[in-house]
Amino acid sequence: MENDCRNCAFKTKATSMLSDCSLDQLSANHLELRLKKGDSIIKQGTYSTNVIFLRTGLAKIHLAGPYNEQIVKMVNAPSYLGLPTTFGSKINQYSVTAVSDAEVCYIDLKVFETILDENKEFTREIIQEFCKNELESFRRCANRTQKLIRGNMADALLEFSDKIFKSNTFILPLSQAEFANLVDTSRESVSRVLSEFDKDGIIKINGKKIEILNKETLLLISQKG
Amino acid sequence: MENDCRNCAFKTKATSMLSDCSLDQLSANHLELRLKKGDSIIKQGTYSTNVIFLRTGLAKIHLAGPYNEQIVKMVNAPSYLGLPTTFGSKINQYSVTAVSDAEVCYIDLKVFETILDENKEFTREIIQEFCKNELESFRRCANRTQKLIRGNMADALLEFSDKIFKSNTFILPLSQAEFANLVDTSRESVSRVLSEFDKDGIIKINGKKIEILNKETLLLISQKG
DNA sequence: TACGCAATGTGATACATATCACAAAATAAT
DNA sequence: ATTATTTTGTGATATGTATCACATTGCGTA
Numbered sequence: 001m002e003n004d005c006r007n008c009a010f011k012t013k014a015t016s017m018l019s020d021c022s023l024d025q026l027s028a029n030h031l032e033l034r035l036k037k038g039d040s041i042i043k044q045g046t047y048s049t050n051v052i053f054l055r056t057g058l059a060k061i062h063l064a065g066p067y068n069e070q071i072v073k074m075v076n077a078p079s080y081l082g083l084p085t086t087f088g089s090k091i092n093q094y095s096v097t098a099v100s101d102a103e104v105c106y107i108d109l110k111v112f113e114t115i116l117d118e119n120k121e122f123t124r125e126i127i128q129e130f131c132k133n134e135l136e137s138f139r140r141c142a143n144r145t146q147k148l149i150r151g152n153m154a155d156a157l158l159e160f161s162d163k164i165f166k167s168n169t170f171i172l173p174l175s176q177a178e179f180a181n182l183v184d185t186s187r188e189s190v191s192r193v194l195s196e197f198d199k200d201g202i203i204k205i206n207g208k209k210i211e212i213l214n215k216e217t218l219l220l221i222s223q224k225g
Numbered sequence: 226m227e228n229d230c231r232n233c234a235f236k237t238k239a240t241s242m243l244s245d246c247s248l249d250q251l252s253a254n255h256l257e258l259r260l261k262k263g264d265s266i267i268k269q270g271t272y273s274t275n276v277i278f279l280r281t282g283l284a285k286i287h288l289a290g291p292y293n294e295q296i297v298k299m300v301n302a303p304s305y306l307g308l309p310t311t312f313g314s315k316i317n318q319y320s321v322t323a324v325s326d327a328e329v330c331y332i333d334l335k336v337f338e339t340i341l342d343e344n345k346e347f348t349r350e351i352i353q354e355f356c357k358n359e360l361e362s363f364r365r366c367a368n369r370t371q372k373l374i375r376g377n378m379a380d381a382l383l384e385f386s387d388k389i390f391k392s393n394t395f396i397l398p399l400s401q402a403e404f405a406n407l408v409d410t411s412r413e414s415v416s417r418v419l420s421e422f423d424k425d426g427i428i429k430i431n432g433k434k435i436e437i438l439n440k441e442t443l444l445l446i447s448q449k450g
Numbered sequence: 451t452a453c454g455c456a457a458t459g460t461g462a463t464a465c466a467t468a469t470c471a472c473a474a475a476a477t478a479a480t
Numbered sequence: 481a482t483t484a485t486t487t488t489g490t491g492a493t494a495t496g497t498a499t500c501a502c503a504t505t506g507c508g509t510a
Contacts, residue, residue, distance in 0.1 A: 065367035066376070066448060072363045084356035087349075093360050113349075120342050123352075124312075127341075130355035131309035135318050137362040138297045142290035144370055145409040148496070151291070175457065184370040186498055191459055207506085223291060373466070401488065411468055416489055432476090 005030070008055060008078075017121040026115060031106040035098045037173075042082050042096040049090060051112040052081040057102025058164065058173055062181070063094040071174075071182040076164050077102070080126070086112070099173040144184055147222075152183045153193045154222035157203065161212050169211045230255070233280065233303075242346040251340060256331040260323045262398075267307050267321040274315060276337040277306040282327025283389065283398055287406070288319040296399075296407040301389050302327070305351070311337070324398040369409055372447075377408045378418045379447035382428065386437050394436040 005018075005026045018026065032055075035041065041052060044063055054077045061073040061081075072094070075081065085092045086109040116123050144152060156179070161168055174182065176190045183190065197203045202218055204211040212218065230243075230251045243251065257280075260266065266277060269288055279302045286298040286306075297319070300306065310317045311334040341348050369377060381404070386393055399407065401415045408415065422428045427443055429436040437443065 061363070063363060063367055065371040067371050070367035070371065072366045083352075084360045087353045087356045088360065094363055116348075116352075117345050123341075123348060124338075127308075127352065127355070128312050130352070130359070131312045134355070134358060134362070135309045135313065137359070137366070138286070138288060138319055141297045141362070141366065141369070142288055142295035144366070146290040146292050146295065177457080187458085188460080188499080189497065191457095192497095195459075400486090412488085413469080413490080414467065417467095420489075 008053075017125065018115065018119050022115045022119055022122075025111060026107065029108055029111045033104055033106070035102045035104060037098055037100050039098045039102075040095065041098055041102075041104055042085070042092050042094070044092050044095040046092050047090055048082060048085050048092055049109040050106040051083060051086050051109060052096075053105040053107060054079045054081055055103040055105060057098055057104075058100040059096050059098050059102065060174070060178070060182075061094055061096050068181055070184075071178065074099075074159070074164055074182070080129070083126075083130075149183070149185045149189050150193055150196075150221050151224065152185070153190070153197070154218045156183050157197075157210070157212065158215070158218055158222060160210075161215075168215070169209065172208045172210055233278075242350065243340065243344050247340045247344055247347075250336060251332065254333055254336045258329055258331070260327045260329060262323055262325050264323045264327075265320065266323055266327070266329055267310070267317050267319070269317050269320040271317050272315055273307060273310055273317055274334045275331040276308060276311050276334060277321075278330040278332060279304045279306055280328040280330055282323055282329075283325040284321050284323050284327065285399070285403070285407075286319055286321050293406055295409075296403065299324075299384070299389055299407070305354070308351075308355075374408070374410045374414050375418055375421075375446050376449065377410070378415070378422070379443045381408050382422075382435070382437065383440070383443055383447060385435075386440070393440070394434065396433045397435055 005023050030053075035057070041054075041059055042048065054075065056077045058074065058076045059081070060071050061075060062069050062071040064070075075096070081096050081104075082092070116126065143155060147155070160170055160172070164170075172179065176194070177187045180187045180190045194203075194205060197218075198205045200217075202212075202214045202221075204213055230248050255278075260282070266279070266284055267273065279300065281302045283299065283301045284306070285296050286300060287294050287296045289295075300321070306321050306329075307317070341351065368380060372380070385395055385397070389395075397404065401419070402412045405412045405415045419428075419430060422443075423430045425442075427437075427439045427446075429438055
């Protein structure tokens with residue numbers, strides 16, 4: 001059975017809590033897709049009744065601001081996407097786009113709801129996830145708006161290193177223009193600050209490859225604004 | 226029975242969905258308090274295992290940013306507070322403070338979890354609430370960081386008028402300094418922009434009382450940055 | 451290999467707004 | 481009532497960064 005969700009169970013605590021019955025239901029009712037970097041997963045303004053499980057890969061959540069497209073969050077697998085849409089207006093209020101190759105499963109909302117109803121542990125996991133996200137968004141709000149560009153850039157680099165790639169060396173999955181939309185600045189400033197950090201020996205840039213040399217200083221910059 | 230949660234049921238869809246059994250359990254296991262303007266409901270950094278139900282009144286959610294205290298959100302009753310804490314680390318990651326007189330109920334997390342487990346409709350309501358919050362935070366993120374001060378001020382005024390007080394005339398429940406922390410600007414800029422809006426006939430200021438005279442213009446300012 | 455388009459580096463200028471510095475007014479305390 | 485303390489109004493200056501302009505490099509494609 002190729003599409004057996006049991007094979008997925010090890011990758012996420014949440015899924016591993018599902019009852020056999022629910023796992024079977026899930027296996028029978030989902031569509032799995034392989035996506036390439038740049039492919040759209042969710043498109044703002046379109047209709048949807050699917051919950052999407054990001055099985056592998058990295059994605060950006062972004063939406064139209066008054067002037068620019070704003071990236072509000074980077075998400076890496078495993079993670080559920082699109083819950084606010086499916087539990088809300090059914091019109092996607094934001095876009096999600098793969099920034100690396102990715103595998104996603106489309107699960108019908110009805111099925112997902114049934115599974116929620118029948119798996120308390122799973123429901124609690126999902127709620128906890130929401131809670132974590134809310135806290136994160138609060139912190140992000142306080143940080144982004146108060147810090148100067150260098151601080152926000154430092155933040156973003158640390159997040160990539162610690163949270164997304166879990167390595168001091170990684171390949172920036174965003175163009176500088178995209179990076180600017182994540183950090184709330186201009187493309188040019190991203191370029192400048194990146195050069196500065198390199199010149200100061202805090203990071204080493206090699207094309208799109210970034211190595212973090214001095215995490216302490218980066219943390220300091222992040223904290224001081 | 227003074228503390229009967231049934232009396233509360235009409236005020237919130239969520240509560241009205243609870244089973245009789247759960248309502249009894251809730252009635253027997255909660256502490257109700259009357260608070261005055263300025264009283265702390267949740268304090269960042271302290272330990273807590275209570276979910277808090279804001280029964281009446283208006284509160285601000287705020288936390289320490291790198292430089293200032295940042296208000297991330299205004300919340301009016303009826304609403305649950307502190308879920309991210311109780312479902313997470315048990316240490317409050319943000320503060321909540323009453324900005325008007327308020328009534329709150331402290332519900333033990335265990336009791337709340339039991340009620341969640343036993344009331345699917347209620348659980349779904351809570352999840353939907355989380356979804357709404359997430360969308361709101363995304364939008365806020367895109368707006369706050371891209372708009373100029375006038376735009377954010379217009380936003381905030383419209384939110385007070387439409388969402389919080391549901392009236393064109395209201396008394397600002399925040400000092401200008403607090404308002405600045407909500408809108409991500411300086412106390413002086415709040416003063417200046419408020420005067421501008423008044424001079425331009427968009428709003429009428431009378432001490433702490435604000436009347437919105439020209440909502441269309443305000444909306445325009447909000448959209449144009 | 452050569453071409454064209456997209457992504458990046460970097461200076462000069464413009465501008466929104468934070469900050470500083472007080473004055474005035476309003477609130478609270480004695 | 482009088483003083484003290486907090487809140488608000490408003491000008492002048494400083495500053496971080498967006499914007500514009502163009503050079504340069506990298507990259508996919510014919």
